[in-house]
Amino acid sequence: MQQKSLSAVASNNFGIAGLSSGEVARARQKYGDNRLAYHKSNGFLDALKALAGEPMVILLLVASAIYLISGKTGDAVFLAVAIVLVSAISLYQDKKSRDALEKLKDYNQPVCKVIRDGRIIEINTGDLVKGDSIVAEEGTLIAADGVIVHSNDFAVNESLLTGESLPVYKDRSQSDNLIYRGTTVFSGLAIAEVTAIGNETRIGKIGKSLESIKEEKTPLEKQIGNFVKKMVLAGIVVFIIVWGINYTHSRNLLDSLLKALTLAMSILPEEIPVALTTFMALGAWRLMKMGIVVKQMKTVETLGSATVICVDKTGTITENRMTLAKLCAWPSKKVTDPGSGLGSDEKELVRTAMWASEPIPFDPMEIALHDAYERQATGDERPGYRMIHEYPLGGKPPMMTHLFENDKHVRIIAAKGAPEALMAVSDLTAAEKEQVMDIVKKMSQDGCRVLGVAETSFEGDGFPVEQQQFHFQFRGLVAFYDPPKKNIKSVLEGFYTAGIAVKIITGDNATTTTAIAKEIGFKGYEKSMTGDDLMRLPEDEIRAKAAGTNIFSRMFPDAKLKIINALKAGTEIVAMTGDGVNDGPALKAAHIGIAMGKKGTEIAKQAASLILLEDDLSKMLDAVAIGRKIYANLKKAIQYIISIHIPIILTVFIPLALGWVYPNIFSPVHVIFLELIMGPTCSIAYENEPMEKHIMRQKPRPFASTFFNWKELAISVMQGLAITAGTLAVYRYSVYQGFGEAHTRSMVFTTLITANVMLTLVNRSFYYSVVATLKYRNDMIFYIIILTIAITATLIFVKIAANFFSFEALNLSGLLICIFAGSLSVIWYEAVKWRNRVKSR
Structure with a gap:
């Protein structure tokens, strides 16, 4: 069970002790855990059912039955064993995929805050028990049903249950004082x-319907599914033709x-869907x-x-480690360093800024203000006051207000936020507002x-509905410095090298953002735009601005969403980082929504498709690299499958169609042996391939491009035809030399196995030479190759195996001819790779 004490909120001032450890254990034993459990699927049985419907397994069963009826018991038993081996390989790969996904589920459990033993701790939502006191605060997902026992300006979005998108305000004194699992906290805080x-x-009782929801297939899954269907149809047609000719x-x-x-088996590319599932699941793991x-x-x-990544400034580009850097108390207008001795005006400014913050701070700026207050206060007033009302961060530009009161009914009402927002609701004259903005500009430039x-x-x-309805007295400015992350320059350079544009979308002002951007070598720091300016533009201009501008300041949810949609409309594949409630819509809209694991709200994590546990943008660069590696390796695997299937198909078909002396050179037992080699090679060996060094210097691949484009398909077809030519040349040579059918079969089979081994090595890269790729660290490739050679040698040179497969032992010259022909039919592609390397230089 994950259980983490939060240093900033380790003790609570709500007067609620929560359950003790013993009470938690008893409640868990009596009522169970907070997990939804409906249909219990058995992954192994489901995989077996799916396997039973696989065309290759059905063909093997039919072939085995025919052998048995024909009296060829040995062949029938071999195919039955082959069915077991094919099934074992498929089930092993399926298990690896399922295990990887299960680990992801465990890792991806949402968390919540709960009061236990008088302390606020963070636990997995599944570990909640009945009777727990949960802390529901702005931006979090409510983890269980409960009754409110304490709240401040608390509102929830219950659209999941009611369909009504407007927030519902709730309080313990109201008749509707219940909260429900799956709803989100719109504002304020509550203990329930x-x-x-x-x-x-409530969501659990209606959750049965969730079982029927199936995830939509991705473009790649659809492309591969369509390709396999076409091959199955082609297999049926050729099967009928070959049956007719033979009969x-x-x-x-x-x-x-x-x-x-035999021919139908050779046509079916059943390894491709297995490879796709394996690559994606293990890639996620x-x-x-x-x-x-x-x-x-x-x-x-x-x-x-991904072609563009939109990032926040605070916590993504910077450390999110705010220090109070400068103060400017009003009306003295004097900018001072908080490290030096503070006058009474500056002390009062710090005090007011602290009261404008959350009483239990979690935002870095608010933590800095509480620390500054503690250092300069002669007596701590905080224990004597309780918060009676709050206005969460809101408005354009945003501000927030907190109201506190002590036992003597003395009130403190303090606000902080964007300087423009505070000036708009304060007692400043036009000239004073101009002076404030001059000071803001100077501070921001640093x-x-x-x-x-x-x-x-x-x-x-009777508090006003909106905080902007108060009439405030302006107290001054507080400035914070958040240093850039040490690795951010190299991270940006990595994105630029990979052909990925970077845009900053922040709620901060343009001057501060530009200063930080310039410091870290951000491209396009010279030009920026505010959210208000963006929203005033017509749609077609928004697209142009979104594409041509790299810094967007003073942004709010609607404006962020506009940028994401504008970039998507311009055919960009958009990634976006975010951590707050306001980032939710844009994170959901982006092709790749990226939430921060440490400082991200639960809303952001729910909306995102990817979570960076360490809030480190360099991990996103790693993720892009892994994504490119997976795609490249999957492409190698599929091109290998296509290339090696072609000679198997044609070696079976051409001698029959042209009436050669040995028309049926391969039987089902030979084809299934080749299938047993190809399965692990494509989905185990290639999945383990390391990333090629040039992959992050390439431009992003177009997402809409078909996986089976004609250029790459043509390479696979050419490789397959070349192997076919080599194999059939050996066939003709053997016949010309007067060798019998068993000897010819041995030579053809050995040539095909040699070509398969060479193809495995050559296709490890379509750019670098086979000599260079031999240095790649991937033991699985060599294990499979050694095993393939060892089994092939056994089949040909061990008499009992050779008799079963209708082979004949080859002499040294025959063996060398096969190895030469098989190698030559593949190694020619090295010349093509060499030419491509010369052209790229």
Whole structure:
């Protein structure tokens, strides 16, 4: 169970102790955990059912039955064993995929805050028990049903249950004082006692319908599915033709059926869907090990195509380690360093700014203000006051207000936010506002983030609906400095080298953002645009501005969403980082929504498709690299499958169609042996291939481009035809030399195996030479090659195996001819790669 004490909120001032450890254990034993459990699927049985419907397995069963009927018990048993081996390989790959996905599910559990033993801790939502006291605050997803026992300006979005998108304000004194699992906190804070967990929650009781929802297939899955369907149809047509030809010649129904099945087996590329599932699942697992949690499998496919990444400034480009850098108390207008001795005006400014913050701070700026207050205050006033009302961050530009009161009914009403927002609701003259903006500009030019601070008074309990309706007295400015992350320059350079544009979308002002951007070598820091300016533009101009501008300041949710949609409309594949409630819509809209694991709200994490556990943008660069590697390796695997299937098909078909002396050189037992080699090679060996060094210097691949484009398909076809030429040349040579059918079969089979081994090595890169790729670290390739050679040698040179497969041992010269022909039929592609390298230089 994940259980983490939060240093900033380790103790609570709500007067609620929560459950003790013993009470938690008893509640768990009595009521269970907070997990939804409906249909329990058995992954192994589901995989077996799917396997039973695979065309290759069906063909093997039919062939085995025909052998048995024909009295060829040995062949029948071999094919039955082959069925077991094919099934074992498929089930092993399926298990690897399922295990990887299960680990991702465990890693991706949402968390919540709960009061236990008088302390606020963070736990996995699944570990909540009935009776727990959960802390529901702005931006979080409510983890269980409960009844409110304490709240401040608390509102929830219950559209998941009601369809109504407007927030619902709730309080313990209202008749509707319940909160429900799956709803989101719109504003404020509440403590609620959990009344229902898991399937007993309101969403749990109606959750059965969630089982019927199936995830939509990705473009790549659709392309591969269509390709396999076409090959199956082609297999059926060729099967009928070959059956007809053989039956015409032999008038033997079962024998002709077997020979037709041989060709049908050679056509089916059943390894391709298995390879896709394996690559994507294991890719997601590898990303998880790097601290990148992928919530949706299709994200792995999309990563390599990202063309633009939109990032926040605070916490993404900068450390999110705010220090109070400068103060300017009003009306003295004097800018001072908080490290030096503070006058009474400056002390009062710090005090007001602290009261404008959350009483339990979690934002770095608010933590800095509380620290500054503690250092300069002669006596701590905080224990004597309680928050009676709050206005969350809101407005354009944004501000927030907090109201506190002590036992003597003395009130403090303090606000902070964007200087422009505070000036608009304060008592400043036009000239004074101009002076404030001059000071803000000077502070911002040093890379500081500047907030305005104000104070007011109010009698009675009929608080205004909006905080902007108060009339404030402007108290001054506080400036914070958040240093850039040490690795950010190299991260940006990595994105630029990979052909990925970077845009900054921030709520901070343009001057501060530009100063930081210039410091880190950000491209396009000279030009910026505010959210308000963007929203005033017509749609077609927004697209042009989104493409041509790299810094967007003073942004709000609608404006962020506009930029993401404008970039998408311009055919960009958009990634976006975010951590706040306001980032939710844009994160959801982006092709790749990236939430921060540490400082990200639960809303941001739910909306995103990917979570960076360490809030480190360099991990996103790693994720793009992994995405590109997976796509490149999957492409190698599929091109290998196509290339090696062609000679198997043609070596079976051409001698039959042209009436050669040995028309049926391969039987089902030979084809299934080749299939047993190809399966692990494509989906295990190639999946382990390391990333090629040039892959992050290439431009992103167009996401809409077909996986089977004609250029790459032509390469595979040419390789397949070349191997066919080599194999059939050896066939003709053997016949010319007067060798018998068994000897010819041995030579053809050895040539094809040699070509397969060479193709495995040559296709490890379509750019670098085979000599260079031999240095790649991938033991699986060599294990499979050694095993293939060893088994082939056994089949040909061990008499009992040779008799079963109708082979004949080859002498040294025959063996060398096969190795030469098989190698030459593949190694020619090295010349093409050499020419491409020369052209690229």
